[in-house]
Amino acid sequence: MSGQPAKETEWPETADGYQQGAVIGHGAFAPVYKARVLVGPHKGEEVAIKVIDLEAFADSSMEEIRRELVTMRNCDHPNVIRYFVAIIVKHQLWLVMPLLAGGSCLSLLRATAPTGFKSVGALAYILLATARAMAYFHANKLLHRDLKAGNILLGADAAVQIADFGVSASLKEEKTRTTFVGTPCWMAPEVLEQSGGYNEKADVWSFGITAIELAQGEAPFQRFPPLKVMMMILQRDPPQLTGPDWDPDFADLVNSCLQKDPQRRPSMEQILQVHQKFFRKADPSQLVELLRRVPPLEQRGPTGLPEEVVMRPTVDKRPVGVSWDFGETTTAAPAGPGGYQTTGPDGRKVWSASPPDAAQAGARRQDSREGTGGINAGGTGPRKQQEGPPRHKGEDPLEDLSETEEIDDDGDVE
Known part of the structure; x- marks a missing residue:
């Protein structure tokens, strides 16, 4: 693993350093845009920018974002994607990466x-x-x-x-x-x-x-x-x-x-x-x-393939990974082999160990078969209790991200 990220001074660190273009991938809270660099040594180059809405999910999901950033930065292999620079734009995190146009x-x-x-x-x-x-x-x-x-x-x-x-x-x-x-x-x-x-x-x-x-x-x-x-x-x-x-x-x-x-x-x-x-x-x-x-x-457009329900160690909403596929939506996942999903009065997904009524179960089966693209959705399962004060929405998730920061033995950032 490499502990040295790309030199951030080589890439613009403000939003006005990029000309944002069309969406090339879209997922819950994290569209991916094609963009062009406007200033600096990489002026004129095309990049991809993953725009993560930091206010769209709960505080505990910040650790998952930080884990992904640390992993991407520390990996040094031609077949593993890295990012050039991560910048905060209001309540968004912009992750500037190579444009993989395929x-x-x-x-x-x-x-x-x-x-x-x-x-x-x-x-x-x-x-x-x-x-x-x-x-x-x-x-x-x-x-x-x-x-x-x-x-x-x-x-x-x-x-x-x-x-x-x-x-x-x-x-x-x-x-x-x-x-x-x-x-x-x-x-x-x-x-x-x-x-x-x-x-x-x-x-x-x-x-x-x-x-x-x-x-x-x-x-x-x-x-x-x-x-x-x-x-x-x-x-x-x-x-x-x-x-x-x-x-x-x-x-x-x-x-x-x-x-x-x-x-x-x-x-x-x-x-x-x-x-x-x-x-x-x-x-x-x-x-x-x-x-x-x-x-x-x-x-490119979506197809009629079923949704891919991704089990994750938290029920919080989170940005999708860089799959750059069309038709991605947030879809509910079972809470585990014995979990069930229902819809609450406010429209939010609710997890329980008891099965929903027949009508809801039928709707869930229909939704699963008629999805249009890859998705990332929360699932429950054993998860490590976060220690220390919670991170507030909009707070910079990179503020403590030093070059010596690594993923600890539980998969969390230390």
Whole structure:
């Protein structure tokens, strides 16, 4: 890990240093804009600006923002996204980042290949870059915990970078974690079981599910409601590629990752070593060809795929990760394998251990099936009690962010 961020003096630190353009991604409280730098050594360059509304969620969500900022800043790997500068503009936090004009892999799937990428060269190239990023994460005792196509970003030149570290966690001291977080279709069985904890092998499972998602256009069980998905992952055999015509080396990679027993799964380093035959088929030109077929991000629209409900260790509203996908909305998530959602008299979502009435349950199932894009929503689960005075809305979350600040062993900023 690198403790040295990009020199902030190289980038404008006020809003008037940027010409804000069209929205290229939109999520609850955190749209992502294309922008042009107006002053300084990078004048004329295009960037992406993630605009986080600091007044749109409760104080305790600040730690999640800080965790994501620290992780992005400290990582130094060509396949992990970083930010150039973070600035406060009134009640907003602007996160200035490289513009990855290809959008996310999910966006590219929806625009060009709704049934999945059939190019082995493109699949191998994306998965090789992703495996390298995850191996770097794990070597630094970090878990991503929300790996999926929507969090893999693409440059127009076929650069591949992993994003969205809002639920990442550290394994520097503890060998396992227990927090119930992630997106159901991509969550490993041991994360759902909530019994003996989990480690970096949970990311390996998510990597295997992401491989299927890229190849088939959606993750296994994605068209089912979240609670149903979780039960299917726990009770059924591991998902497999459907159809007989898959590259055998690719099928071997997927099957090795999707072992229900985490001890039988390879590490990310082992994946890079054992599956070299598949990764040697990586061909960036095939990905570039796919990217040439799609319109600019600001011209892409939503599809009718179900919403992705993201479980997070807090029920507070929070900004979405940098998935840069259209149609993102805030959607409710189950409070855990036994939790239920209802709507209160003020329209806010309420969590309980008891099921709602039949009409509400039917509406929830319908909402889950008719969503239009990737989302981030609060879920409940074990979470560390925050210590010290609460941070007030609008207070600068970066004021104590020194170069020596790191993620502690519980995944929090210290």
